[in-house]
Amino acid sequence: MNKTHYRTHTCGELNKSCIGKSVILAGWLDSLRIQGKIGFLSLRDRYGVTQFFLNPKLAKKFENLKKESVLQIKGKVNARPDKQVNKDMSTGEVEVEASEIVVLNESEPLPLDFEHASEETRLTYRYLDLRQPDMQNNLMVRHKLVKAVRDFLSDYNFVEIETPILSKSTPEGARDYLVPSRVHKGKFYALPQSPQQYKQLLMVAGFDRYFQIARCFRDEDLRADRQPEFTQLDMEMSFFQEEDVYSLIEKLMKFVWKKVLNVDIKVPFPRLTYAEAMKKYKRDNPDLRKKKDEYAFVWVTGFPLLEFNDEDNRYYALHHPFTSPVAEDLDLLETNPDKVRAHAYDLVLNGTEIGGGSIRMHRGDWQQRVFKALGMSETEYKAKFMHMLEAFKYGAPPHGGIAFGLDRIAAIITGNESIREVIAFPKTKNAESLMENSPSEVDKEQLDELGLRIK
Template identity: 45%
Template sequence: MAESMNGLKRTHRCTEVTKAEIGSTVTLMGWVQKSRNKGGIVFVDLRDRSGIMQIIFENGDIDEEGFEKAGRLRSEFVIAVTGRVEARSGAVNENLKTGEIEVRAGALRILSESETPPFPIEENSKTREEVRLKYRYLDLRRPDLQRNLIMRSRVAVLVRQFLANEGFLEIETPILNKSTPEGARDYLVPSRVHPGSFYALPQSPQIFKQLLMCSGYDRYFQIAKCFRDEDLRADRQPEFTQIDMELSFVDVDDVIDVNERMLAFLFKEVLGVEVQLPIQRMTWTEAMNRFGSDKPDLRFGMELTDVSEVVKGCEFAVFKNALEAGGSVRGINAKGQGSMPRKKIDKLVEFAKGYGAKGLAYIAIQEDGSVKSSFAKFMKEEEMKALIEAMLGEAGDLLLFAADKTKLVWDVLGALRLELARQMELFDKEEYRFVWITEFPLLEWSEEENRFTAMHHPFTMPFEEDIPLLDTDPGAVRAKAYDIVLNGNEIGGGSVRIHQNDVQEKMFEALGFEKEQAYKQFGFLLDAFKYGVPPHAGLAYGLDRMVMLMAKEESIREVIAFPKVKDASCLMSEAPNTVDEKQLDELGIALKVQEDEQ
């Protein structure tokens, strides 16, 4: 039978009680982690968000009714205990923060009873994720998840503190916006008052934060909810949180400076990790050439080598055809993997095919210096020797090559490099390795749309000296854009924005926008730019992803209180769901049933 608190006040959380309180009386409240009834004495581990305290119920210290109640305690009962703090009578538990003390109970109230939970509330749960997410309110009681959410809260508080001290103002931007279909799909919200019209949920506060710069607010930030209707993966959700900022009268170095200092502050305060400043910078071209990725993991080597020049005269058709089509031949050296079994190499070939490769060529250098290769018969001896030398191949190494369009070669070898590093355990999980990637291409060619598209968004500023190339060679124009990468994950990105009308018009032309079309989508921003707009730049972090990396988790679902699963549904609340006809009628919406094709 549940009791009320009836004026009882909690004095401490479990781990707030220390040896200094020995001899004093405390009142603790929380959940029963486990209970052990030894006859005349009952041991209970009491849990709250701070951790665990051992409680002892012994006949004589507590009245008979209280002792009888203690004997009935089960896992996840919610209780209030008043008792005296003592040094542990048994062995000290070094795994617990409170391992040197215990509380001898003088009074007990059962505030709420619990059915047997569908899975144990414990760290490193082995329970299937689907079950945990269905009962997320129970899953969130687990100490490791609670630590993650406490860390997330701490990061948000420290970000606010740091940016406020730097002169930023926290300003909220609207959630109900106009749809501007550039980028991912919008989530749409029908309007009852304007039948047939829709709001869009924001993919980011981009346009509004630029308008705030036009309005003279100088330095803005927001911890903003954003929404994208796109396919999910481990580090992506349909709704996510950005640390969003915009600054006026600045250029690239100013934005990087304030953000480097913020990252150093966060990692020192939250993890005790010193971030060495300044953070390394690398251009997009260098990152792609060396690592096959614009979010390189710098915790290990195994860099890509361009061997196009070395093999250009050879008769191996795969290399020859790629070079004749304007592509390239590149390789990576997996040191010490020359004895990898053929079956394992075949698995790597299949892995590469998953990224669009037609296959992988390889050279396995044996310990005795002899060579096994998938293409040796097409190469002259001196050509093979030159190729191995170019790859710095030594006895015991495995050399892997991809040949195709350069973008595809980068993708394949960039992914293969990470896969091999996982297999070879080259990551130091305690290391946090930051790098800024700068000078991105402003535009990329879309085969699908047969036109250039913005690599970031249409308001990104090109390098001043590259502006003439917008007319002659748009693909060569560099953007004043920058991403901050941590351990191979992009955690934030931004750019200097275009603030001159003529440059913005040139950009829209390069993107194939008619002036009318641009005004239809972004008219209110372009109108605002007619009334005096300062040079401005910004950056946004994925808060979920940053905390995921800080907490050393594999999925952002582990740092979000109520996440969605792969099909963007919530297993606990069963959202999305149907609504009744009356609501649809009010909105003027009729559902069209899609019949399955027979």
């Protein structure tokens, strides 16, 4: 499967069954030690490490090879002497007697020490940092996580559909990242904070089970472990009530944990109302672990629909403005908005919210009442959301959904505190990419094309 012009096997593939075979391997020089006239070389790729024996001629010729140089090596697989067997390596029972070494690309001395590099240095040279086994494992586990999600949802009749990255700016909460239009000067697209509106419109279109591994963007104030761009598992389902969501997601989590970690988690998950969580734990993301090495899931339900902001002197949606109020509380929107409950729910794992969702409004009249409770004039909400209100006129089914922070889940299952450890090319806490030095200034000509100038 891995055979190419450059190699017959990977560096993690050889074992006792390969003894006597002629092989070709390619990878990075992990270590080189010369012992008298002979030498031992370790070659690494993402699959593992293989040890090579160098005869006096090769040891002399390549004694000054620098670490991380890219090599192709031909040789014959031999059994290691019993005393040299390394049970910690998948290839530890064999070594390859090298017959030819080709230097495909010699490395200069590395600008970082993997063991002692600061995070700033690691992010500056991220392409080198990602060579570390721990980092490669993090991304491999993340890949398995995403694959398990796709496999499960496909078996449950979900359809993976991509939604636009260039969309309309309708900020409610976090700031949008804006993209100026060259063709329509003075107008802007926004990068999506989530595919929320599109996935609801897909329910109107009849795709009753949708999911997407979605890239999302939020221009938030700086926080230690947030990213301006992040990945979420986005889901939406028609003809679902809250209990249907809980049941499906518990099955999904059980499948993922077994597939990725070979861990059996107990379902159904316990539940707490928002009021219970705040009263007992003083937080809406309680950590219910009794032991450090366990996974403690809990649903938090029964959130208020709205919260009042004293600074702005107005209400904001606690989740988002498309969340459905509990039917019996609907008339409180105009008289006592603080008391309106929402069909909203969060899934919390080990004290971290990993997902949140709600049953949505599928009726335009309800949606308009919520917009008004949020202080929007009819002119304002029609300018922002007329496409949603229009769609609701033509047979929108009852629907609900949820979105999970894939970066956060990947960090938890790999045992990392920071989501930067499970993202290939993350930004710093200041929303900068040190590797390519972005954000950066652009040419005046580019600004002129867009009809922009910097104040």
